[in-house]
Amino acid sequence: MVATTVKEHLCSIHRSLDLLGEKWSLLIVRNALRGQTKFSEFRDALGVPSDILTSRLATLTAAGVFERRAYREPGARERSSYHLTERGRSLKTVLVALQEWGDENTPYPGGRVSLAQKAGSTDAVLLAFVDETGARVSPDQVRLVPGPAATITWDAV
Amino acid sequence: MVATTVKEHLCSIHRSLDLLGEKWSLLIVRNALRGQTKFSEFRDALGVPSDILTSRLATLTAAGVFERRAYREPGARERSSYHLTERGRSLKTVLVALQEWGDENTPYPGGRVSLAQKAGSTDAVLLAFVDETGARVSPDQVRLVPGPAATITWDAV
DNA sequence: CTCCTCGGTTGGAATTGCCAATCTAGGCAG
DNA sequence: CTGCCTAGATTGGCAATTCCAACCGAGGAG
Numbered sequence: 309m310v311a312t313t314v315k316e317h318l319c320s321i322h323r324s325l326d327l328l329g330e331k332w333s334l335l336i337v338r339n340a341l342r343g344q345t346k347f348s349e350f351r352d353a354l355g356v357p358s359d360i361l362t363s364r365l366a367t368l369t370a371a372g373v374f375e376r377r378a379y380r381e382p383g384a385r386e387r388s389s390y391h392l393t394e395r396g397r398s399l400k401t402v403l404v405a406l407q408e409w410g411d412e413n414t415p416y417p418g419g420r421v422s423l424a425q426k427a428g429s430t431d432a433v434l435l436a437f438v439d440e441t442g443a444r445v446s447p448d449q450v451r452l453v454p455g456p457a458a459t460i461t462w463d464a465v
Numbered sequence: 466m467v468a469t470t471v472k473e474h475l476c477s478i479h480r481s482l483d484l485l486g487e488k489w490s491l492l493i494v495r496n497a498l499r500g501q502t503k504f505s506e507f508r509d510a511l512g513v514p515s516d517i518l519t520s521r522l523a524t525l526t527a528a529g530v531f532e533r534r535a536y537r538e539p540g541a542r543e544r545s546s547y548h549l550t551e552r553g554r555s556l557k558t559v560l561v562a563l564q565e566w567g568d569e570n571t572p573y574p575g576g577r578v579s580l581a582q583k584a585g586s587t588d589a590v591l592l593a594f595v596d597e598t599g600a601r602v603s604p605d606q607v608r609l610v611p612g613p614a615a616t617i618t619w620d621a622v
Numbered sequence: 623c624t625c626c627t628c629g630g631t632t633g634g635a636a637t638t639g640c641c642a643a644t645c646t647a648g649g650c651a652g
Numbered sequence: 653c654t655g656c657c658t659a660g661a662t663t664g665g666c667a668a669t670t671c672c673a674a675c676c677g678a679g680g681a682g
Binding site for chain 1: 473474475476477478479480481482484485486488491492495497498499500501510529549552554555556557558559560561562563564565566567568569570571572573575576577578579580581582583584588589590591592593594595596597599601602604605606607608609610611612613614615616617619620621622
């Protein structure tokens, strides 16, 4: 089953979730950000059923999150590997947001399993809201407000 | 059906997705961030089946994302409303990340439906990675690396 | 040739979600 | 009091999705 059309929801959050909200999708992307590329790596590390993995890789590849490449290991036949595209790598923001939320709200007693760091250092990296000048904005100060294409209005919290 | 235990995955992303990855969960939180609080508001605005909405509100309330309050409109009996807790409001980061990704990667021809703005202004707000000093870090420079509790290591991308 | 592995596919059971119909507590009108 | 209305669910039956175990097939190894 390959998703050929993206449902055209007005809301970009809804559109994102149509693609990424299926079970395992974001975890596959997370593992790809950790450097995994092979079918067996995803299957063994995540425990995702192989039929689901086939389906998700097809959907995410069709959506331009992954691209499929051929590779050949010495003494083995040609196989497929799955590499994040620029579009896929830009999901890093979503995954770090989920990671920070989980670390703060459902902490694991043994400590953190994954950290966001600046390349070539051990400096921690966090997500923050910034305005157009680059100045930080407190999360409390951020409002989700109706945009030009909104058909309804709402009272932002 | 009320989720009483959070599966204890090592990875905080996995734990977050166990709670938030069910269909409709994040869209309910999105609408709550737009100011909705009542069962009928969520049901009518999202089109979510009422049995699913009952289940999601129960799960999210048990997880501390929502809190249930009684309210009474004139000439009506007491009813329940659902308000985001601090924990729930901190999901704003996740939702803005999904919104930005959707706006950039699956744009809707009619324009954006929702914008992130600084309170009391029309200044756009964006998500950015920052280090501990507050300096911005390019997304390409951010690595997801194994933390102290990691049982495996990986090659970060 | 046979055996083996990787990357799937297939069939069937279990789970989850969807939809329409129904239920229930309380308010209100007569 | 009786009957009717509404919000907020609950229920039953069906559809879609996911899970699991078994199988397949192309190619390399022996």
